[in-house]
Amino acid sequence: MLFGVVVVRGRTSAGESMRPDIVFLAGLAVLGFGVVNARSAPVVTPSLVWPVCAGLAGPYGWRIDDFTGRLAFHNGVDLIGTFSDIVHAADAGRVISTTLMGPYGLTVETDTGNGVRFRYGHLSSVLVMPGDTIKQGQAIGHVGGSGRVKVPQLHFEVWVGDRAQNPLQYLDKQAGCISPWPEVREQDPLHPPLRDTSGS
Secondary structure, eight states, rough: OSSSOOOOOOOTTSSSSOOEEEETTEEEHHHHHHHEEEGOOOOOOOBOOSSOSEEEOOOOEEEEOOTSEEEEESSSEEEEEOTEEEEEEOOOOOEEEEEEEEGOOOEEEEOOSSSSSEEEEEEEEOOOTTTTOTTOOOOOEBBBBOOOOOOSEEEEEEEEEEEEEEETTTOGGOOOOOSSSOOOOOOOTOOOOOOOOOOO
């Protein structure tokens, strides 16, 4: 039974602003705009390792698509890189796929085992295989320009359940990979990404 606070379009019943991320309340977890059992709620490591530490090429959220010129939702962040830069695992887990994935190009997907997945796209090569157990910070591939991209970069996504999250919420701010630290843009409450279907 949920009581006390009602979330409507990112605001509480009292009219206060509320971030549409993960909110724990009265034994329940409100994930995005859905409700899941708190005992099984996915947990993201507070400080993820930067897969590539060279700066931000493209933000998470609504933006003008470089190829279509239209407004589109970007489910991850694009990190600046050059060919052969090593891509590191943001967190420990298991490799669930290494494949060519449409606009993502050569892609590695990993799973932490608790409902959190990571996607690393536009790679030039991979250093792991499906089923491999990996450690946080382990080399899993190299930056490339595969898929729908104009310059070498790494596309990085964080999925909690079936919803994309802004990776900047979890990446270690103290690493110095971005300076100054950009303002984290809120997810549009009227158009949240609901399913893992978009390209980069």
